[in-house]
Amino acid sequence: MPSPRVAFLGIGLMGASMASNIARADLPITVWNRTPEKARQLTEAGVLVANTAAEAVADADVVCTIVTNAEAVEGCCHVNSSS
Numbered sequence: 463m464p465s466p467r468v469a470f471l472g473i474g475l476m477g478a479s480m481a482s483n484i485a486r487a488d489l490p491i492t493v494w495n496r497t498p499e500k501a502r503q504l505t506e507a508g509v510l511v512a513n514t515a516a517e518a519v520a521d522a523d524v525v526c527t528i529v530t531n532a533e534a535v536e537g538c539c540h541v542n543s544s545s
Contacts, residue, residue, distance in 0.1 A: 465489050469522035471515050471538045473501045477528035482507045494518035496538065515539065 466489065470481045473495040484491045485508040492510040494517070495501040501511045512518035515538045519525050529535055 466523035467492070467521050469493070469512075469518045469525045471495075471518060471525065471527045472529040472534070473504065474528065474530070477526075478504060480526070480528070481509055485509045492518045492522065494538070496534075 468484050468489055468491040470477055470484075470491065470493040473481060473493050477493075477495075478500065481491055481493050481504055485504070490510075491508075492512050493501050493504060494512045494515045498511070498513075501509075505511060527535060527538065529538060
């Protein structure tokens with residue numbers, strides 16, 4: 463059985479640590495962050511960096527969002543809060 467593909471949206475202090483640990487466990491992981499430089503720091507750990515949130519989650523079995531507030535969730539997930 464293949465390993466689950468993991469995607470992380472939000473690479474702050476907590477997200478970066480969690481993504482690094484997942485990569486160390488040899489699970490395939492793709493990350494996206496609104497500030498791309500923060501995500502690019504993880505490439506040395508074997509983490510793939512996506513250009514968009516949609517690209518990060520396209521083939522994922524598990525998606526984790528670790529962002530600061532509801533506005534950030536809506537921004538990365540394109541959620542319409544009125545629906």
